[in-house]
Amino acid sequence: MARSVPACRASSRNALNISIRASVPKLPPYPRLSDSPSHQMATPYFQLRLDSVPSTQDRALEELDAVPVVVMSAEQTAGRGRSGSEWITADRALAVSLALTWDHDDFRPLSLMAGVAAVRATGETLLKWPNDLLVGETKVGGILVERHDTAAVVGLGLNLWWPQAPEGMGALYGEDPGPERHAEIGGLWAAELMRLIEEEGWPLEEYRRLCDTLGREVAWEPDGSGRAVDVADDGALLVEVEGEIRPIYSGEVRHLRG
Template structure:
């Protein structure tokens, strides 16, 4: 039974720490904290079109109209979540860009594990603790005069109480930590950004070996692999079978009645454990 946390004092992010991040820790990053925003992805997309460089990070204390896959929306209480977006201008071929949401999910998972949580990635990019969602990612491609870029939006439930969770299948770090309490959001943000930078740089390096290593690392962290799944596809069709692996392109490989089928993140509506 999860421990119920209170709405006790929720400290603000430490802007002094975030504005002075060491390049050795998180290279090429500039963090801006805003008190309130409808969507950090929308803010960063606007900055990208205006010519902002790679590495811009906008984090808000209170997001009022966050967006997820399939245009799902939500709002979290002020200072209860870690909600931010990162501007990336990849030089990797656009055919490999479908890896971006997966590597972002993997980076969050890695940072949460380093913070002591037993997290796992649900393909393609949700992060779970147990079977409950604690974080989600939305990656959007934006066209700019400098060329296409990617806005990586990340939302992590940090201090939400059980009553504040958006759906019964969600959780928060505070709930999972129990009496130990939620981790410091500033330290967690630094950890996630460092992890994301490491994964992004590996992906940018390219090559078959890098792709194979990324796919293997992601598969090791992915709780979907090895489970019977039900994949809901556009148009109402359904694919059921055993999720056996992640291929070098980031597709989920499902062994079903008609053999192996590889599905991409952009081709699915839902992926659920088969009952």
């Protein structure tokens, strides 16, 4: 069953954690699209809400025409993660994708902006570089960006409630937030992302404040390791390795405990 509606976009490790978390503005527990300033913005997009869909990424691309398209669903039956990883749906989940024309050669800022928009929409998360969503040490969501000629499709997958989550995975809420919560967060995310794309641009300083990777010892494939010290203007993760600063642009980065 589908509903289509018009929308508008409207020092020490502990010290670092305290500084980051203190600077993150908290939204109310259940923000709604109508409460967001970005909802009042003029740039229109088409929004399609579904109960179930094979893939929000594929459906958004199919629907893309003259204006951006947002497709959101509580369930995906053939979803995919980064690098084709298996998609597992939580008991209460959100899958939302934004398809739009993208004329820039570099897609990296779009991916990072999507992460910032997700934190704004949830009000309860931080980012693991580049754009995984964390609650504490647990991943509760992530971003997928796919390029198709002059179009881009940006997807957010978010676990809202998952009482029996697999090891290493978690959810945003400890109690079931109800069946409408996915649409509320999905609408907020799309509005915030459109606002970043159309008006604000790449919010580097905000991203730095939200990035829980900074200050941590990290490792990446195939055999790199070092201390994450900053995020560059182009979005690269800057890592100190044996006294030298090295930019990391892609690959799975892991937080090392200790």
